[in-house]
């Protein structure tokens with residue numbers, strides 16, 4: 001598989017991907033070229049400069065994953081990607097400290113006129129009186145958006161003896177108390193703050209959140225910082241407010257359109273400090289996001305779920321650690337059940353027993369659906385599109401949990417129902433190794449990684465030998481064989497592990513053996 005890296009990222013992540021994939025690196029890839037070459041690629045990695053538009057996604061016929069080496073995914077058309085079953089993931093933590101420290105640096109630079117003092121001194125001037133600044137100590141900092149970066153800025157501002165007031169409709173009082181800050185409404189933050197910094201994504205709600213209407217209600221001489229996304233503070237309104245003296249200073253790292261043109265209203269404005277989207281630009285952050293995005297893209301291309309995917313149900317890293325070992329098993333149970341089922345699938349039921357019931361198992365159920373659908377659909381089913389693919393095919397999916405587990409610490413039961421049959425396959429993890437332990441009423445111990453032939457049969461001498469002869473005659477090597485145990489008298493199940501594919505006519509010969517009720521080949525279609 002091929003991965004395109006369309007913006008400059010640290011070589012650390014490229015090295016990780018290059019072990020398993022062909023990686024093509026293009027720094028600052030022009031939009032037209034991206035559109036032209038994207039059909040060749042299975043994976044795409046971008047930073048904020050590349051726009052992954054609907055047109056790019058429509059052209060990306062092989063694309064399975066888009067990785068953002070950073071936080072903001074506003075440059076990616078997520079609904080278009082989701083509709084195509086393309087996983088979009090980011091690297092949300094690697095640049096948090098970099099952006100937090102950049103915000104502090106911007107605030108201090110603005111408060112102490114450092115950029116302009118430096119610039120004039122470099123020209124030989126000595127302007128001590130002109131560049132008298134203000135202190136942070138004792139001032140009120142309003143933080144809008146109290147996530148990773150906002151909280152980090154609040155913490156650092158407290159160390160500068162600032163009073164911090166935060167606004168974030170999605171955090172509770174407890175969190176605010178833990179941070180040691182006051183929580184208020186947007187109006188409170190606007191009215192009380194000497195400095196205001198924004199740290200939320202650019203969305204329909206946050207676009208233009210600070211604008212000429214509420215700038216009027218800010219303290220005269222307020223200073224504003226935007227190291228989040230261009231457009232959260234309306235740029236034209238900000239420039240006008242600076243000119244009118246309502247806003248004494250602004251420190252801006254991100255812009256409505258990047259790169260900014262020379263005639264941008266904030267360029268050249270006294271009191272304004274500008275940086276060209278440098279918030280994440282530290283050596284450490286770039287290594288961090290590069291490694292994180294590479295791991296995410298690699299996992300997605302291997303068909304594994306990714307905790308940083310933004311178009312799938314979110315899973316915490318803690319829960320992911322518990323449930324991750326089950327994904328492979330769950331998918332193989334689904335694949336086995338599908339291979340044994342007769343006719344169109346109507347229902348998939350997944351029952352969990354034991355310790356696993358204590359965590360959110362939705363993603364394991366998605367793995368089961370993926371395993372059921374992959375053998376029967378032309379295109380790859382993945383963690384993004386599996387639930388909607390099941391829905392589209394009118395397959396009902398039901399998840400059940402029962403804390404009791406009789407013989408195993410954890411047990412997953414997959415029931416696949418068709419008009420003609422109900423197949424039940426059960427599996428468990430021994431350590432990290434998945435095993436199928438029950439197929440319908442037959443107790444087995446099957447490693448679900450090989451190609452297996454499953455034949456229910458009458459429990460009488462000679463049948464196993466006949467199956468062996470048919471295989472041997474066709475030059476198909478049997479590398480393992482076991483017979484399931486059951487309480488259903490007179491019948492049994494044979495699970496034959498084979499090294500080669502079994503052609504349909506050989507399968508037919510097996511089915512033709514007197515005493516065999518059927519033979520199903522399970523090729524584990526795990527992406």
Ligand SMILES: NC(=O)c1ccc[n+]([C@@H]2O[C@H](COP(=O)([O-])OP(=O)(O)OC[C@H]3O[C@@H](n4cnc5c(N)ncnc54)[C@H](O)[C@@H]3O)[C@@H](O)[C@H]2O)c1
Nearest residue numbers: 072099145146147148149168170199200201227228279280
């Ligand atoms: N300048 C840079 O280079 C740089 C670097 C990293 C991140 N960023 C940007 O910084 C922003 C914050 O990143 P983060 O990692 O802290 O994200 P985060 O997801 O941890 O935090 C975002 C916070 O915004 C809050 N929020 C959402 N809608 C809101 C609203 N309408 N009003 C107030 N709060 C709202 C959320 O509840 C959340 O707490 C993102 O836009 C990200 O892209 C920029």
Ligand SMILES: O=C(O)[C@H](O)COP(=O)(O)O
Nearest residue numbers: 047048049070071072280
């Ligand atoms: O959202 C982010 O992570 C930052 O804006 C960084 O963007 P960049 O990767 O283009 O520097």
